[in-house]
Amino acid sequence: QGPCWADAHLDLAYLAVNGRDMRASVPADAAHALTLPALRDGGVRVAFGTIFTELGGNPATEAVGYRDSDDLEGAHRAGLRQLEWYEEMERAGEIAIVRSEADYARALAGESALGIVLLMECADPIRSPDEVQWWHGRGLRVVGLSWGHGSRYAGGNARAGGLTPIGRRMVEALDAQRILHDASHLSRAAFDDLFALSPRMVIASHSNAAALIGDNERHLTDGQIAAVRDRDGWIGLNLYGRFLANQRRATLDDCVA
Numbered sequence: 107q108g109p110c111w112a113d114a115h116l117d118l119a120y121l122a123v124n125g126r127d128m129r130a131s132v133p134a135d136a137a138h139a140l141t142l143p144a145l146r147d148g149g150v151r152v153a154f155g156t157i158f159t160e161l162g163g164n165p166a167t168e169a170v171g172y173r174d175s176d177d178l179e180g181a182h183r184a185g186l187r188q189l190e191w192y193e194e195m196e197r198a199g200e201i202a203i204v205r206s207e208a209d210y211a212r213a214l215a216g217e218s219a220l221g222i223v224l225l226m227e228c229a230d231p232i233r234s235p236d237e238v239q240w241w242h243g244r245g246l247r248v249v250g251l252s253w254g255h256g257s258r259y260a261g262g263n264a265r266a267g268g269l270t271p272i273g274r275r276m277v278e279a280l281d282a283q284r285i286l287h288d289a290s291h292l293s294r295a296a297f298d299d300l301f302a303l304s305p306r307m308v309i310a311s312h313s314n315a316a317a318l319i320g321d322n323e324r325h326l327t328d329g330q331i332a333a334v335r336d337r338d339g340w341i342g343l344n345l346y347g348r349f350l351a352n353q354r355r356a357t358l359d360d361c362v363a
Contacts, residue, residue, distance in 0.1 A: 114309075252291050269300065319351075
């Protein structure tokens with residue numbers, strides 16, 4: 107059937123709730139390259155579609171924003187709005203939400219609509235560990251406990267701290283539902299805490315090598331890369347230019363490196 111792609115991290119619902127027509131083709135003069143038809147045209151058969159919410163955003167003016175980690179209802183509403191967009195796209199036949207290994211295999215083989223694995227980037231929309239089962243029932247299959255600014259569950263790459271007490275309970279709840287952990291935005295301390303607490307597979311959906319690009323916590327150390335490997339996990343390359351090359355335009359050679 108020819109080559110195809112599985113994209114490990116795309117903010118599809120974020121773009122949609124912020125006004126982009128995700129069912130339209132991309133005009134030649136557009137400043138962006140991403141809609142659902144563009145993904146299909148590019149040979150993408152599976153994409154990990156995020157539920158991304160922004161801590162510290164203004165919920166009155168930002169579709170993905172919520173006040174802080176104590177704003178449980180605000181974070182939940184922002185996350186639910188994006189979940190409902192994915193469900194709407196599935197009812198319209200635009201995507202197929204991947205809920206099982208069989209769903210994934212069908213999508214990758216081109217036997218279904220574009221397969222979307224739901225990935226929550228920052229777990230604050232989950233109001234408590236007791237709610238994990240409900241989210242799993244709605245299709246959630248991957249969770250990163252924190253975005254860069256942290257969450258009530260874990261420190262992030264821009265905010266120090268390991269797992270919080272409720273974060274430890276959250277890890278156990280996610281493991282009970284066999285939801286994958288995404289380590290891409292965890293602080294180094296939270297990364298270590300997660301690996302000490304959970305025996306399950308961990309992925310990093312969009313992370314690059316600290317050894318090549320610089321030692322800040324957004325990038326993975328060689329030890330972290332090995333830890334993901336040893337759990338049979340995988341790492342998705344982040345194509346943001348500043349995460350591939352310093353002080354110059356990134357190239358395909360940088361991606362290969």
